[in-house]
Amino acid sequence: MFQSIAGKANLEKADLEPALKALKDRLMTKNVAEEIAEKLCESVAVSLEGKKLGSFTRISSTAAMEEALVRILTPRRSIDILRDVHVAKEQHKPYVVVFVGVNGVGKSTNLAKVAYWLQQHDINVMMAACDTFRSGAVEQLHPAIVAKEAIQEAARNGSDVVLVDTAGRMQDNEPLMRALSKLIYVNSPDLVLFVGEALVGNDAVDQLSKFNQKLADLSPSASPRLIDGILLTKFDTIDDKVGAALSMVYISGSPVMFVGCGQSYTDLKKLNVKSIVKTLLK
Amino acid sequence: MVLAELGGSISRALQQMSNATIIDEKVLNDCLNEITRALLQSDVQFKLVRDMQTNIKKIVNLDDLAAGHNKRKIIQQAIFNELCKMLDPGKPSFTPKKAKPSVVMFVGLQGSGKTTTCTKYAYYHQKKGWKPALVCADTFRAGAFDQLKQNATKAKIPFYGSYMESDPVKIAVEGVERFKKESCDLIIVDTSGRHKQEVALFEEMRQVSEATNPDLVIFVMDSSIGQAAFDQAQAFKQSVAVGAVIVTKMDGHAKGGGALSAVAATKSPVIFIGTGEHMDEFEVFDVKPFVSRLLGMGDLSGFMDK
Ligand SMILES: Nc1nc2c(ncn2[C@@H]2O[C@H](COP(=O)(O)OP(=O)(O)OP(=O)(O)O)[C@@H](O)[C@H]2O)c(=O)[nH]1
Ligand SMILES: Nc1nc2c(ncn2[C@@H]2O[C@H](COP(=O)(O)OP(=O)(O)OP(=O)(O)O)[C@@H](O)[C@H]2O)c(=O)[nH]1
Ligand SMILES: [Mg+2]
Ligand SMILES: [Mg+2]
Numbered sequence: 092m093f094q095s096i097a098g099k100a101n102l103e104k105a106d107l108e109p110a111l112k113a114l115k116d117r118l119m120t121k122n123v124a125e126e127i128a129e130k131l132c133e134s135v136a137v138s139l140e141g142k143k144l145g146s147f148t149r150i151s152s153t154a155a156m157e158e159a160l161v162r163i164l165t166p167r168r169s170i171d172i173l174r175d176v177h178v179a180k181e182q183h184k185p186y187v188v189v190f191v192g193v194n195g196v197g198k199s200t201n202l203a204k205v206a207y208w209l210q211q212h213d214i215n216v217m218m219a220a221c222d223t224f225r226s227g228a229v230e231q232l233h234p235a236i237v238a239k240e241a242i243q244e245a246a247r248n249g250s251d252v253v254l255v256d257t258a259g260r261m262q263d264n265e266p267l268m269r270a271l272s273k274l275i276y277v278n279s280p281d282l283v284l285f286v287g288e289a290l291v292g293n294d295a296v297d298q299l300s301k302f303n304q305k306l307a308d309l310s311p312s313a314s315p316r317l318i319d320g321i322l323l324t325k326f327d328t329i330d331d332k333v334g335a336a337l338s339m340v341y342i343s344g345s346p347v348m349f350v351g352c353g354q355s356y357t358d359l360k361k362l363n364v365k366s367i368v369k370t371l372l373k
Numbered sequence: 374m375v376l377a378e379l380g381g382s383i384s385r386a387l388q389q390m391s392n393a394t395i396i397d398e399k400v401l402n403d404c405l406n407e408i409t410r411a412l413l414q415s416d417v418q419f420k421l422v423r424d425m426q427t428n429i430k431k432i433v434n435l436d437d438l439a440a441g442h443n444k445r446k447i448i449q450q451a452i453f454n455e456l457c458k459m460l461d462p463g464k465p466s467f468t469p470k471k472a473k474p475s476v477v478m479f480v481g482l483q484g485s486g487k488t489t490t491c492t493k494y495a496y497y498h499q500k501k502g503w504k505p506a507l508v509c510a511d512t513f514r515a516g517a518f519d520q521l522k523q524n525a526t527k528a529k530i531p532f533y534g535s536y537m538e539s540d541p542v543k544i545a546v547e548g549v550e551r552f553k554k555e556s557c558d559l560i561i562v563d564t565s566g567r568h569k570q571e572v573a574l575f576e577e578m579r580q581v582s583e584a585t586n587p588d589l590v591i592f593v594m595d596s597s598i599g600q601a602a603f604d605q606a607q608a609f610k611q612s613v614a615v616g617a618v619i620v621t622k623m624d625g626h627a628k629g630g631g632a633l634s635a636v637a638a639t640k641s642p643v644i645f646i647g648t649g650e651h652m653d654e655f656e657v658f659d660v661k662p663f664v665s666r667l668l669g670m671g672d673l674s675g676f677m678d679k
Contacts, residue, residue, distance in 0.1 A: 119600070120419045120420075120600060122599040122600040124599075125413050125414045126414070193622075193625065194622060195483075195484030195485065195486060195595065196484060197484060261622070261624055261625040261626070262626060263624075263625065264624075290482065290595070290597075290598050290599060290601050291598065291599055292597065292598060292599020292602075292631065293414050293415070293416055293599065293627075293628070294416075294597040294599075294626060294627040294628075295599075297626045297627075301626070325482075325483065325484075325568075327570055328482065328570060328601065328605070330570070330601070332600045332601045334599070334600070335599065354483065354513070
């Protein structure tokens with residue numbers, strides 16, 4: 092990719108431009124959001140500008156990029172659910188996870204997968220359906236109260252974990268986002284898990300930034316809870332267009348904790364950062 | 374307005390070009406780059422955008438344009454035509470006729486909004502005096518029949534489905550037969566969500582289509598879909614005779630460029646858009662006035678290639 096600029100002593104911005112444009116295009120064809128692809132290329136440019144070619148040829152272009160991508164995809168804060176569940180258990184309180192996200196991304200399906208995964212680790216799970224819109228749900232109930240009662244019940248019957256499902260909502264829908272902030276405020280969960288689908292394009296950036304922004308702005312609390320982690324769904328539908336993972340992590344700084352890769356309860360994996368980076372740069 | 378942001382960016386790019394005193398290669402390139410960027414930010418497939426850029430450049434060919442030609446107008450028209458071409462496959466979709474029984478099958482990716490849109494489509498026609506009916510041929514997803522039943526009951530639309538039967542083909546055939554007998558004129562078949570990587574799921578869809586012989590297959594897509602839109606839409610088209618597209622969740626923030634990719638991939642027009650979770654949040658979509666509004670050029674129908 093950088094061949095055209097071999098033979099120069101110092102790299103200048105203009106020298107890098109064609110190569111960076113090719114890189115940006117490649118990232119976008121892999122479904123990285125435009126804004127994120129642009130920012131990434133800028134930071135690569137900054138890290139390479141003014142470098143002596145000697146050192147530049149040593150760190151081959153892809154190695155530099157690979158490093159940058161791995162860095163982005165590797166969470167600053169790591170979350171170990173199993174450990175945290177055990178800590179909560181020692182304190183005799185259920186560990187509470189709230190699943191949030193826009194409509195139809197796979198919250199309910201993947202909540203069931205996470206429940207199954209936890210059960211495989213001998214953890215007692217209780218599920219709270221606060222998705223009062225789709226399929227047979229009871230519309231009159233107040234979701235925040237339903238969750239509260241579920242958590243109380245879990246504490247009584249000794250469940251280790253409560254998984255709280257919520258209805259899908261658009262990030263711009265103020266009343267629904269306010270209700271979600273309230274649910275989170277009232278129940279102070281241990282983990283707010285954002286569910287996003289790998290199919291999503293540029294909207295990934297808006298979804299995550301607005302969920303965080305609205306959870307902050309609309310919360311009754313002075314120190315509101317934001318998104319802690321990401322569950323990336325429908326990974327089986329995108330072939331090599333894996334860019335949404337990068338967009339989501341880049342914009343939120345939250346780690347991808349699980350990857351949904353099918354419709355059955357065993358289709359749950361951990362993110363393979365290396366293979367994502369390889370695919371992005373292929 | 375739907376796709377408004379994309380429209381705004383394109384109009385701005387054109388406006389900037391209009392402000393330039395002389396239109397040369399650089400001005401044209403700047404304008405096209407702006408438009409390209411806006412399209413990519415709206416999730417139009419990368420290759421489509423590239424092709425569009427090349428086409429416009431070919432049509433406009435600045436060297437060939439004699440002095441005195443209105444370059445701005447020629448460029449504007451080329452852009453307008455290319456956008457229309459992307460959104461408009463050239464022939465209208467099959468339109469069901471009142472009192473003449475039609476079968477319409479809904480297909481699409483998981484969670485794209487098929488079940489919700491089936492009800493909206495039925496409700497829209499019911500208000501116009503049709504006799505619609507809903508058939509739930511989704512035996513895969515837990516709660517699928519309950520969901521359709523609940524929607525249908527709310528809209529007072531007859532429905533058919535089964536909790537026991539696991540063969541979607543059988544249910545679809547039975548449902549369609551039943552409602553034909555009951556002289557419904559719009560029989561809508563809802564199917565499971567699926568994706569091209571699961572061959573068995575596509576084969577099942579093909580069988581439902583073969584057995585019910587729909588007059589129209591509608592591909593339902595989520596407006597927030599990114600670069601995978603084209604490949605998925607194309608795969609659906611290759612398995613069943615997709616004839617129209619409905620884009621859902623346009624009440625969100627997504628700019629809906631994936632719709633353009635789906636139109637190109639299926640060679641079928643967008644006929645409706647979904648703008649909310651509720652039954653009446655549904656709008657007819659008409660491409661030409663839409664594109665001209667998009668470009669802020671008023672009605673340009675007289676301006677187009679025939
Ligand atoms: N292929 C594939 N499909 C998935 C995956 N996860 C969920 N789905 C499907 O996506 C569709 C929507 O899933 P749901 O779990 O109902 O989504 P939701 O976010 O709860 O939807 P709402 O509550 O309506 O907002 C269903 O058909 C699921 O089977 C996945 O990882 N891969
Ligand atoms: N905001 C909004 N939500 C929508 C719209 N259309 C559908 N939805 C929501 O999207 C989610 C999925 O809709 P469904 O109709 O169940 O999708 P589906 O394609 O039938 O899903 P599967 O059968 O699981 O593949 C639900 O939460 C719907 O309420 C829309 O236009 N706007
Ligand atoms: Mg749900
Ligand atoms: Mg459905």
